[in-house]
Amino acid sequence: MQLRPHLNFNGQCEAAFKFYEKCLGGKISFIMTYGDSPAAAHVPSEYHEKIIHASFSKDGDTLFSGADGWGEHYHKPQGFAVTIETPDPAEADRIYKCLSDKGAIRMAIQETFWARRFAMFTDQFGTPWMINCGKPQT
Secondary structure, eight states, X not given: OOOOOEXXXXXXXXXXXXXXXXXXXXXXXXXXXXXXXXXXXXXXXXXXXXXXXXXXXXXTEEEEEEEEOOGGGOOXXXXXXXXXXXXXXXXXXXXHHHHTTTSEEEXXXXXXSSEEEEEEEEOTTSOEEEEEEEOOOO
């Protein structure tokens, strides 16, 4: 079994995924607009250029997907965070600096009792993130 988050956006899915490409070093492996989908006739015309489904991959593995919600189909993210685990403190710092740009910091990246680097923030697109670079087990 694999768990993969699906991120919900309020019209900025494509911009967010391009931002994630830059910050996370992966790629958009699939992207489709409402207008190019079989659902086009059931969606307001102003949403035809918005994203019905996108997938983000790195190293051949799909990490998460996302879409633009519209009207009552959009729900602001709450009650979760997408967590990035990395064994490299420098990589944790790099990802934090990029992803948190123009976002809201809840806890700046720092050492904690369990991690060499840890941070919590919401990115500029409203997605909550945590970055964790654990300490080696002794």
